[in-house]
Amino acid sequence: MEVKEISKDENNVLAQMVSMDHEQVLFCQDRATGLKAIIAVHNTVLGPALGGTRMWNYTNEIDALTDVLRLSRGMTYKNSISGLNLGGGKAVIIGDSHTQKNEALFRRFGQFVDSLSGKYITAEDVGISPQDMVWVNQETNHVAGLPGKSGDPSPVTAYGVYVGMKACAKAQFGKDSLAGLKVAVQGAGHVGQYLIKHLNEEGAEVFVTDIHEPSLKEVSEKYGASIVGLDEIYDLDVDVYAPCALGATVNDDTLSRLKCSIIAGAANNQLKDETVHGKMVMEKGIIYAPDFMLNAGGVINCFAEVDGRTAEWAMEKASQIYDTTAEIINGSRTNNIPTYAIANKMAEDRIKEAK
Numbered sequence: 001m002e003v004k005e006i007s008k009d010e011n012n013v014l015a016q017m018v019s020m021d022h023e024q025v026l027f028c029q030d031r032a033t034g035l036k037a038i039i040a041v042h043n044t045v046l047g048p049a050l051g052g053t054r055m056w057n058y059t060n061e062i063d064a065l066t067d068v069l070r071l072s073r074g075m076t077y078k079n080s081i082s083g084l085n086l087g088g089g090k091a092v093i094i095g096d097s098h099t100q101k102n103e104a105l106f107r108r109f110g111q112f113v114d115s116l117s118g119k120y121i122t123a124e125d126v127g128i129s130p131q132d133m134v135w136v137n138q139e140t141n142h143v144a145g146l147p148g149k150s151g152d153p154s155p156v157t158a159y160g161v162y163v164g165m166k167a168c169a170k171a172q173f174g175k176d177s178l179a180g181l182k183v184a185v186q187g188a189g190h191v192g193q194y195l196i197k198h199l200n201e202e203g204a205e206v207f208v209t210d211i212h213e214p215s216l217k218e219v220s221e222k223y224g225a226s227i228v229g230l231d232e233i234y235d236l237d238v239d240v241y242a243p244c245a246l247g248a249t250v251n252d253d254t255l256s257r258l259k260c261s262i263i264a265g266a267a268n269n270q271l272k273d274e275t276v277h278g279k280m281v282m283e284k285g286i287i288y289a290p291d292f293m294l295n296a297g298g299v300i301n302c303f304a305e306v307d308g309r310t311a312e313w314a315m316e317k318a319s320q321i322y323d324t325t326a327e328i329i330n331g332s333r334t335n336n337i338p339t340y341a342i343a344n345k346m347a348e349d350r351i352k353e354a355k
């Protein structure tokens with residue numbers, strides 16, 4: 001059914017919901033605690049919408065709304081392509097995570113999450129700690145990522161990136177061993193460190209950059225990774241570029257410099273412009289492993305917690321990222337379509353079928 005367009009004004013909430021096809025958006029305000037939050041439920045066809053809460057000092061509420069709508073839609077795709085019975089949702093709390101956190105605020109937020117009766121399950125995202133989720137959990141059971149439960153998702157995320165990188169190597173070089181390959185890792189944070197450990201164990205030669213000196217020192221001492229400059233990372237003569245820090249690092253500038261034949265990392269939204277740069281990587285003969293598929297280990301870990309599965313189950317599920325990556329590369333080569341487009345279609349098809 002064609003949905004009647006309400007308004008072209010991008011500040012109009014319903015128009016934005018229509019254009020991105022959201023089911024529900026809940027605006028939350030509480031004068032006593034100062035809470036200002038938005039919960040976006042994008043799609044619940046496959047199951048309850050799971051996605052983290054981000055606390056960020058947005059300059060205005062339009063930015064907060066745009067962010068939550070974009071992030072929640074991304075979760076629909078990530079959960080679908082990962083074969084999880086979960087829909088996509090996300091929440092944002094407008095505020096400074098360093099100065100404005102307290103128990104009352106998170107408990108009030110928990111009440112709003114609870115008012116959705118399980119349609120939305122929350123977890124940690126940028127600016128939110130497991131302790132904050134403990135407060136949320138005092139008001140609602142619809143929470144994942146609690147201390148003592150599934151724990152830090154980064155090892156599972158890193159494992160998924162690692163196996164997906166192996167599938168890329170198989171497609172590009174004919175064998176899935178990473179031994180002897182040169183890999184440039186951007187960001188030695190939670191995921192980056194675990195990824196570098198896997199790469200080191202397999203005999204890859206690792207180059208790493210980060211803005212945080214102590215993290216660099218740690219991975220250099222532990223795993224023999226060679227430290228390179230922040231900008232130098234794009235000019236290295238390597239086989240694989242693994243973005244594990246920021247988004248939008250695959251762009252006009254970097255694509256004129258990158259010499260790798262594989263891009264596979266954990267960062268979200270790696271392609272600055274999906275349509276433009278997704279096509280450019282393909283034309284340059286680079287295999288790009290779609291980020292939302294490759295970094296799904298974290299949400300797989302959360303799902304294991306809410307669905308009562310074991311840590312072993314989560315690792316086994318994350319290992320399937322190898323097959324999904326191979327399937328996407330195969331589809332891309334057969335049809336001459338960029339990998340991101342194949343991945344998007346796979347996610348959309350699963351939802352259509354379920355419907």
Ligand SMILES: NC(=O)c1ccc[n+]([C@@H]2O[C@H](COP(=O)([O-])OP(=O)(O)OC[C@H]3O[C@@H](n4cnc5c(N)ncnc54)[C@H](O)[C@@H]3O)[C@@H](O)[C@H]2O)c1
Nearest residue numbers: 153154157187189190191210211212245266267268295298
């Ligand atoms: N943690 C997870 O399970 C998970 C799951 C899915 C996606 N991701 C995504 O993967 C990426 C890494 O996540 P994380 O949990 O390791 O985050 P993190 O904050 O622990 O690590 C990010 C690292 O990047 C570094 N960094 C920041 N700016 C940089 C720059 N300009 N150049 C080089 N390094 C820079 C930071 O100093 C930090 O060490 C993020 O984009 C995140 O959204 C993480």
